[in-house]
Amino acid sequence: MTQTVIGLFDSKTEAQAAMRDLAAAGFAEEHIDFSNRRFAETTDTATTATETTGGIGGFFSSLFGDTDEARNYTTAASDAEAILTIQTDTNERARQIAEILDRNGAIDVEERSTQQQASYAQSGGATQNTTTQTAATENRTATTGDMKIPIIEEELQIGKRAVQGGGVRVRSRVIEKPVEETLRLREEHVVVNRHPVNRAVTDADMSSVRQGDIEITGRAEEAMVSKQARVVEEVEIGKNVTEREEVVSDTVKRTDVEVEEVDTHTDTRRATNN
DSSP: OOOOEEEESSSSHHHHHHHHHHHHHOOOOOGGEOOOOOOOOOOOSSHHHHHHHHHHHHHHHHHHSSSHHHHHHHHHHHHHHHHEEEEEEEHHHHHHHHHHHTTOOOOOHHHHHHHHHHHHHHHHHHHOOOOOOOOGGGGGOOOOOOOOOOOOBBOOOOOOOOOOOOOOOOOOOOOOOOOOOOOOOBBOOOOOOOOOOOOOOOOOHHHHHSOOOOOOOOBOOOOOOOOOOOOOOOOOOOOHHHHHOOOOOOOOBBBBOOOOOOOOOOOTTTTTEO
16 A cells, blocks of 8 residues: 655755665655645735645645534645655555655654644634544545445367368279189191092991092181179278377466555555555
């Protein structure tokens, strides 16, 4: 939680000395805001003074709310020549800042406010009503509503989808190849042999004598080729389905909120929560 510590100074030199001590104590320059002009300085027109005082009053009201403490700071700031506003993140550092401001002559706001009110009363001016502050008013946090911090957590969504894996491509085509087989063929040849003889005629010879033509032919075998298609092999194509388990690992994000109690007890004169 950011702490805002405010120091009012009657002298710009004192405020600059406090800035040097803060820098030496390790406070970053960008966390220190320095203003060196008088907030209720007398001007030629009353309007300008009113606007200036109203502006610083609105600043303190945003820190303390509409309280006597805000009015005391506004009253004291009207006579201050310089104002230091320091941002820090811990109560311990806020107390350290308050000590440095006091050491360099920062205005005691309550005392200065009491003196100014007494002066106004003696001069017949309007006085402010003061109330006793309790420990409960030491630190105030301006809130405009409840703050909600969403706790976001990612969930791992796991599903399945079909993808193309390995496979085979079967291509069928007709090819020709030469073949040979040996075949034995039979042939008949007519042979006529004539040779001289000298013997007596027999009855068989007489019976075989006949008139007419005698024709004798020879036979031969030749190769005949025919083709017949036969199924000699089958190629079967199918799919085997198997299942396997796969462990999917990934990381998911989640909002982690740590709640830490902060000691908000600070100097009622200088430190307040922003």
